Amino acid sequence: MFVRVPVPKSGKNRIHVDLMSSDAAELDRLVALGAKRLDDFDEDGEKWTTLADLEGNEFDLLVKKAT
Template sequence: MACRITELVLDCRDPEGLAAFWCEVLGYVVLERPDDGSVEIGPEKTGAGWLQPTLVLSPAEEPRSGKLRLHIDVNATDRDQDAELDRLLALGARPADVGQTGEESWHVLADPEGNEFCLLRRRVDA
């Protein structure tokens, strides 16, 4: 038997604010607010057998600076990449430069706290 990813944890200054951003981006909802100040978000359909991991936004005085070794890739579910890029920028994402050539089929963005993520071209089912 193998393991599977069930949660991704992201240290941040403002868990509530970042949870609001990522809930809008991913169509997630707040699942839990533990006493430690973190916020866990995920799809409404959770439990045994659900394959999408939740995202835990964990408070940190000094979130890690510099390039993260892991980043999130997202794909639009109901619109093309250009329309989704416009939506993400309106939500507070901003373009990020990680040395792209301009020929990539994806867009590199940063969330409101500067965490990089990519918007890929392919549309996927919700």
């Protein structure tokens, strides 16, 4: 859930959340809810996307196929 607040982000995140989903459509859903796509990464066989919420707090989404 994304909730707008009147106070702007004033510094680095205190917490950085990493989310995992087995559904590739989750990235599109988060963007539709207001998240901003910042960058895509591919390191050590893992791919993830860094996003920011409406306040600029960054978080990652890793999409993994269910095993």
